[in-house]
Amino acid sequence: MQAAGVISHAHLVFHLSRSIKKTSLPRASSTSPPPLSSSLATSFSIAQVAAASIAMAVQPSMETQAAPANSSPPKDGRSAEEKAVEDWLPINASRNAKWWYSAFHNVTAMVGAGVLGLPYAMSELGWGAGIAVLVLSWVITLYTLWQMVEMHEMVPGRRFDRYHELGQYAFGEKLGLWIVVPQQLVVEVGVNIVYMVTGGTSLKKFHDTVCEDCKRIKLTYFIMIFASVHFVLSQLPNFNSISGVSLAAAVMSLSYSTIAWGASVDKGKLENVDYSLRATTTPGKVFGFLGALGTVAFAYAGHNVVLEIQATIPSTPEKPSKKPMWRGVVVAYIVVAVCYFPVSLVGYWAFGNRVDSDILITLSRPKWLIALANMMVVIHVIGSYQIYAMPVFDMIETVLVKRLKFPPGLTLRLIARTVYVAFTMFIAITFPFFDGLLSFFGGFAFAPTTYFLPCIMWLAIYKPKRFSFSWFTNWICIVLGVLLMVLAPIGGLRNIILNAKTYKFYQ
Structure with missing residues (x-):
């Protein structure tokens, strides 16, 4: 699976090199992504198949949107019916968001429960490498996020409201869809x-x-309880309608992060704390280091929804959306730094290489504070789920309305979104160890869309002078x-193999 990803991205870089040498962008490739074969990645195989179907369905509807970089934007020849359909879709439905909406949407998308695992990643990296990776990841992802904000309206009179629309403009209709x-x-x-899984586990x-003497209840039922909230919230039509949920989630992420590092300071440094790398063997140190890279990569992964968030902000030639969007992004990244760095550094300072994969487990007391932090995690991932689900809802509803010609309305939205929530719930119940795959997916899936795909688009579109800054x-x-995409999954895959015997279906 990893090899397939490497070949796919090598193919992409090859196309880019050709596009820089020539004046035209590369021709679209008709080759489809290879199927995933690992049994542990069954759900991601389904996602790939769904991606292929959506790519085939979305492509015809996007043909009228492509325009060469050196041409004037096309005139809007849409009928009233087509415009009504566009305005009904979740991403286009509302464009009256304020800059602070983008701030807490980005915080909610980026600061996940993975922040509680950063001290553990530090124990695999050590002080020097750990701080370097955290800072470098923060700087690079802020830069690539700025690129996406800038490219949202680079063609006068046109907005790239979705990640795949920008990909199509950069790489061509078919290739852009297959890449993004x-x-x-x-x-x-x-x-x-x-x-x-995280919501149910928390x-x-x-x-x-809070109830130590109560009868133990299976994780399956807690996942179902968590999912029941999303059966309701998923009916909210667009990003602006979930702004209250997103704001609450952003506040919760800052709150439980503060609890994590504040309680660590209160507990103080452990006696005889050890800051040496957690592993004792050379292979263990190497694989642990690689796995920690994936954990950090997962922590900076909000780029997949940034264009969709920016699409909700109003824009005029005099006041383009990139200005309020960038203001919100800067605020969001300050909050990210306030969450990530204290938790990582203070947690590692207090517990060294004896810190658990979730720092709340290491703290354990006071119980009321740990219980409160876990409930905050639940509230936060409720908002995060909705932020990441909204672009998926948009893709599904685009296919149903534009390709399959279903009439847009509440009934369609109710059925489509309920089926999607039920699907994610079923996979989570079937594979309750899914959150143990963070390192693998952090390197393989998040690294391209967050760390280097925006840069490749920038080079393909703007063609900066060779050897310029x-x-x-x-x-x-x-x-x-x-390198992150190639190396991080190696450590994550090793962890999966080592822990596979502890994995149980339908816990």
Whole structure:
């Protein structure tokens, strides 16, 4: 599976090199992504198949949107019916968001429960490498996020409201879809499944903490309880309608992160704390280091929804959306730094290489505070699930309305979104160890869409002068991103193999 990803991205870089040498963009490739064969990645195989179907369905509807970089934007020849359909879709339905909406949407998308695992990643990396990876990831992802904000309206009179629309403009109709849609679906559907497991697990921890003498309840039932919330919230039509949920989630992420590092400071440094690498053997140290890279990559993964978030902000030639969007992104990244760095550094300082994969487990007391933190995690991942699900809802409803000609309306939305929530719930119940795959998917799925795909698009579209500062900067990000994509899954896959005997279906 990893090899297939490497070949696919090598193919992409090859096309880019040709596009820089020539004046035209590369021709679209008709080759479809290879199927996933690992049994542990069954759900992601389904996501890839769904991606192929959506790519085939979305492509005809996008043909009228492509325009050469050196041509004037096409005139809007849509009928009133077509415009009504566009305005009904979740991403286009509302364009009156304020800049602070983008701030808490981005915080909710980026700061996940994975922040609680960053001290553990530090124990695999050590002080020097750990701080370097955290800072470098923060800087690179802020830069690539800025690129996407800038490219949203680079063609006068036109907005790239979806990640795959930008991909089509950069690489061509078919190739752009095949590059972006499968990866975006793997990321967004994968995150939704992970958050189903995380939400159910945190609910179970809350229950077991406040009621130690109660009968133990299977994780399956807590996942179903968590999913029941999304059967309701998923009916909210667009990003602006979930702004209240997203704001609450952003506040919760800052709150439980503060609890994590604040309680660590209160507990103080362990006696005889050891800051040496967790593993004792050379192979263990190497694979642990690679796995930690995937954990950090997963922590900076909000790019898959950034264009969709920016699409909700109003824009005029005098006041383009990129200005309020960038203001919100800067605020969001400050919050990200406030969440990530204290938890990572203070948690590692207090517990060294004895920290658990979830720092709340290491803290364990006071019980009421740990219970509160777990409930905050639940509220946060409720909002995060909705943020990542909205672009998927948009893809599904686009296919149903434009390709299959279903009439848009509440009934269609109710059925389509309910089926999707039920699907992610079923996969989460079937594979409750899904959150143990963070390192693998952090490197394989998140690295391309977050670390280097925006840079490749920038080079393909703007064609900066060779050996200029922009050219060097983008190629450095591409090289580091490809290395992350190749190396991080190795450590994650080793962890899966080592822990496979502890995995149980339908826990």
